Amino acid sequence: MSSPSSKAQEAREAVAGRLREMRLDAGITGRELAVRCGWSESKSSRIEHAKTPPSDADIRAWCEACGMPEQAGDLIAANRQADSMYVQWKRLQRTGLRRLQESGVPLYEQTRQFHVYCSNVVPGFFQTPGYATALLSSIARFRGTPDDVSEAVTARMERSHVIREGDHRFAVLVEESVLRYRIGTPEVMAAQLGYLLSAMALPSISLGIIPFSAPREAWPLETFTIFDRQRVHVETLAASIKETQPSEVALYLKAFGNMKKVAAYGADARALITEAIAALD
Numbered sequence: 001m002s003s004p005s006s007k008a009q010e011a012r013e014a015v016a017g018r019l020r021e022m023r024l025d026a027g028i029t030g031r032e033l034a035v036r037c038g039w040s041e042s043k044s045s046r047i048e049h050a051k052t053p054p055s056d057a058d059i060r061a062w063c064e065a066c067g068m069p070e071q072a073g074d075l076i077a078a079n080r081q082a083d084s085m086y087v088q089w090k091r092l093q094r095t096g097l098r099r100l101q102e103s104g105v106p107l108y109e110q111t112r113q114f115h116v117y118c119s120n121v122v123p124g125f126f127q128t129p130g131y132a133t134a135l136l137s138s139i140a141r142f143r144g145t146p147d148d149v150s151e152a153v154t155a156r157m158e159r160s161h162v163i164r165e166g167d168h169r170f171a172v173l174v175e176e177s178v179l180r181y182r183i184g185t186p187e188v189m190a191a192q193l194g195y196l197l198s199a200m201a202l203p204s205i206s207l208g209i210i211p212f213s214a215p216r217e218a219w220p221l222e223t224f225t226i227f228d229r230q231r232v233h234v235e236t237l238a239a240s241i242k243e244t245q246p247s248e249v250a251l252y253l254k255a256f257g258n259m260k261k262v263a264a265y266g267a268d269a270r271a272l273i274t275e276a277i278a279a280l281d
Contacts, residue, residue, distance in 0.1 A: 009050070015079045016050040019062055023048075026066035036065035054079060107227060108162050115226035115256050116172045121183060122192060123172055124156055125163050126199050131192040132156050134184030163204060170205045173259055175220055176212050179276035186280040193277045197270060208263030209272050218258040226252055 023033050023044075030048070034041040038061075046052035047062075054062070056076050063072040116123050121135060132153045140149055162168050179196075182189060200207045224234045232252045234241040243249065264272055 011078070012053060013050040015054075015075060016048055018075060018078075019054070019059070020048045022063065022066045022068055022071065026068070028066070033062070033065050037061040105159050108159060109166065111162075111227045112167060112169065113228050114168065114170045114172075115229075115253065116170060117221065117225075117256055117259065118172075118174045118178055118223045119220045120178065120223055121181070122178060122196065123174065125160050125170065125172075126196055127156065127160070128188070128192045128195050129153055129157060130188040131183055134188055138183075163199070163202060168204055170207075171256075171260075172205065173208045173210060173256065173263055175210050176272055176276075179209070179273060180279070190277055190280050193273050197273055200270065206265070207269060208260060208265050209269045210259055210263045211272060214262035214264075216259075217261065218255045221255060224252055226256065229253060 023030070028036075030044040031041045034044045037044070037058075043052065047054050047058065056079075059075050059079060060069070060072045063069050063075065116125070121127075122131060124132075127135070133149060136149045136152050136156075139145075140147055163170060179193060183192075196207070199205055222234055222236055224232055226232050226249065229249060230244065232243045232249050234243065243252075263269075
């Protein structure tokens, strides 16, 4: 599976390539284009080589300089899509964590079928206030973001109404390690694992746990969520990555299907959760 960040870079390079072709078709040099746009020749070069992403204004100026202003709209749209594919957490979280929680609400409410895979923490839908507080506090400290953890936790709890309301379905896979990682105190973990047991009873949820001992067709991956089989959000340490290319979405669905084959469900899954609770003593 190719790196999502590399796919974003490929999209940026495609935009840069189209700009370069436009300049060549217009029969002007990089220097002449820079003069017409009123910027340095080095800026033209950085844009053409995908070293510096162009702004909307840069693209409009480029198209005007090449005598093709009608091309600006499509190029701006393509550039924005490339930019949205890979967004650093420091950019998303610069004003704190609450706004980030709230920003996802429309997509969550519109989605009917969720495929969720978590290899590191309990999925946000199923987090208790105590678990979410411990997790978001550690994120805020690590990122150095404004301290709005209590507001962010409230927003996350409100966002989770989709598991109980509306016509939503959740196919969820978590690694057994998620049950064992100590996020918060033993009491916080016990409450969180207990809540997982109750969430499994909801008719909208199919929760599978991949045991440590399961024979793997797919290796553990980064956490990802697939929305209505149309888009994927991938979480890495550095960034949130969005992918809408059908072939890429299909790749994540294939990986999900492979991991689902070895997951424990029902009584077997409950036994793994119960064992994790017992191990907290």
